Amino acid sequence: MLKLLGNGILETLYMTVTSTALAYIIGLPLGILLSVTDRTGITPIPTLNKILGFIVNLIRSVPFLILLVAILPITRAIVGTTIGSTATIVPLVFAAAPFVARMVESSIKEVDAGVIEAAHSMGSSPVQIIYKVLIPEATPSLIIGAAIAITTILGYSAMAGFVGGGGLGSIAINYGYYRYQEDVMLITVLLLVVIVQIFQEVGMKIAKVADKRIRSEK
Numbered sequence: 116m117l118k119l120l121g122n123g124i125l126e127t128l129y130m131t132v133t134s135t136a137l138a139y140i141i142g143l144p145l146g147i148l149l150s151v152t153d154r155t156g157i158t159p160i161p162t163l164n165k166i167l168g169f170i171v172n173l174i175r176s177v178p179f180l181i182l183l184v185a186i187l188p189i190t191r192a193i194v195g196t197t198i199g200s201t202a203t204i205v206p207l208v209f210a211a212a213p214f215v216a217r218m219v220e221s222s223i224k225e226v227d228a229g230v231i232e233a234a235h236s237m238g239s240s241p242v243q244i245i246y247k248v249l250i251p252e253a254t255p256s257l258i259i260g261a262a263i264a265i266t267t268i269l270g271y272s273a274m275a276g277f278v279g280g281g282g283l284g285s286i287a288i289n290y291g292y293y294r295y296q297e298d299v300m301l302i303t304v305l306l307l308v309v310i311v312q313i314f315q316e317v318g319m320k321i322a323k324v325a326d327k328r329i330r331s332e333k
Contacts, residue, residue, distance in 0.1 A: 146222075
């Protein structure tokens with residue numbers, strides 16, 4: 116059982132970290148695009164913003180378990196199977212990328228308008244404002260958002276255990292639920308709580324360090 120739990124922890128971390136990284140590769144630029152194309156953004160494009168917003172909200176409105184089942188053909192086409200930790204990464208990214216995009220959009224919109232106006236007055240282009248003003252200024256908020264996102268994805272990965280997704284969620288379902296081993300269920304829940312707390316604390320500490328660095332530079 117200890118070996119099983121150890122493998123479950125490794126699979127859970129593998130699914131969560133990989134899915135979060137891929138979700139940010141998609142969600143970060145999407146969130147920035149949603150922010151800058153808004154009516155109050157630096158390059159307002161209302162039509163594009165509405166289309167992107169609709170797609171993001173559509174995917175976010177689908178419960179994860181339903182989304183997981185709905186995209187099984189896509190998962191099979193990408194990784195060749197629908198069972199296991201690697202296969203679970205596909206629906207995790209589909210579910211997490213829109214969530215990440217909204218988190219990033221919110222963080223970017225928190226940047227002080229005065230800083231953006233100052234960059235405009237110095238002749239900075241929209242691309243320069245994004246990379247030299249918006250992202251650096253929003254870094255602490257983006258890190259906190261990443262900590263929230265990774266814990267949310269961790270919860271999604273546990274739910275994937277219902278369909279053979281692997282990790283601690285699969286152990287909790289197969290042993291704690293189907294075999295009525297309440298001790299196994301309790302241990303897996305405690306392990307998930309510990310992992311969540313670690314991710315959250317690390318994220319908050321990194322955000323504080325980044326915030327102090329930005330303030331000192333100012």
